[in-house]
Amino acid sequence: MDKLEQLTQKDLEEFYQLYLYAFTNLDSNGRRAFFDHRYNHALKYGIKHNGKLGSGMLSIPFHVNFHGVKYKMNGIGDVMSYPEYGGNGAITQLMQQAFNDMLEDNVALSYLAPFSYDFYRRFGYEEVFDRTIYRVKNTDLPRVKIDKKIGSIERLTLAEAIPFIKEVYANNPNSHNAGLIREDWWWDYLVLKHPHWQVGVYFSEDHLSAGYVIYEGLDTTFSIQEIMFTNWESFQYLSRFVCQHESMFSTFEYASGDPLGHPDILKNPSNVEVQIKPYMMARIINLETFINHYPFLKKIKSTRVAVADKMLPANNGIWRLLINANGTSFEKISDNENNMADIRISIQELTKVLLGYRSLNELNRIGAIRGSYEAITNLDATLRKEPPMLWDYF
Secondary structure, eight states: OEEEEEOOGGGHHHHHHHHHHHTTOOOOHHHHHHHHHHHHTSEEEEEEETTEEEEEEEEEEEEEEETTEEEEEEEEEEEEEOGGGTTSSHHHHHHHHHHHHHHHTTOOEEEEOOSOHHHHHTTTOEEOOEEEEEEEEGGGOOOOOOSSOOSEEEEEEHHHHHHHHHHHHHHOGGGSEEEEOOOHHHHHHHHHHOTTOEEEEEEOTTSOEEEEEEEEEETTEEEEEEEEEOSHHHHHHHHHHHHTTTTTOSEEEEEESOOSOOGGGSSSGGGSEEEEEEOOEEEESOHHHHHHTOOOSSOEEEEEEEEEOSSOTTTOEEEEEEEETTEEEEEEEESOTTSSOSEEEEHHHHHHHHHTSSOHHHHHHTTSSEEOHHHHHHHHTTSOOSOOOOOOOO
């Protein structure tokens, strides 16, 4: 008999064995350490067949910063089944239960890293995060000169660096475009999962941290995980620190959470290979919560928006949006999304436009949404257009 349930600490070993098998991972002390840490901070779901775990999934509670608004976000991870239990709708059951629990907890958003974008689109997720991959040969690195010697770089392990860099990350505008608010347990998780990561931290003259670069050496490649800087001095010092490794590595690579390529920072932009790659997906869970706290840019007259969401009926229907001097008013006026509306949009496309990945006008031009030109243009003018950026993976 199949039974869906929330798992507990007593299920840890069985869940771990499923994880090793499903993702063909090898057991090790290091892997077990970061896995246990993640498991202990997650909501655990499983389907047991005659008492034996056959399918499982984690829903990890986080918060994200969206242009100064703090939203609850659950990251979905370790979605898995033993092959003999696959193809029977187990994942749909797990996702539906997780969605219901998130909805009840007023979770606004959910993110995940897909093995298949098409597969997770059926659950309402959509690609909204891209990454820019930079690759440059050591012989093409610029010669960075420091204009004025103010401060210094210190090389630390990630564990040593965290007290100095966590506020730099939290205060950096690039972490405010739907990026993760990193709690202490998540920083600890990064240390457990990436023991080889090193950090170059820029300190000002009064020894205040103002920038950092997280990196590791992979054979002949200097691999940069993350760069955050606050001013010209920190940018110069960190750039020079990276370039000073030119005799040690033949290739320099950076996977940036900023999806906009910036090859122009090099003297000869054609020397750097720039590739934009799809990264993680997102979906709106509690639409009412998300809209009521959304940082709209301007007022808008009453607009009826028809939202189609097959997985979450609470989001499905006709919503009336009004933004005026009294704030945001967002109320459902019909459960039937086929009734009269000014704009018709799926939850996937709505997630993209609200997070800034695409504009309403853009989607209208390609036929992804329907509605009156006036309503689409007016609503589009109220929405954030900065591209979403995610610097984490789960």
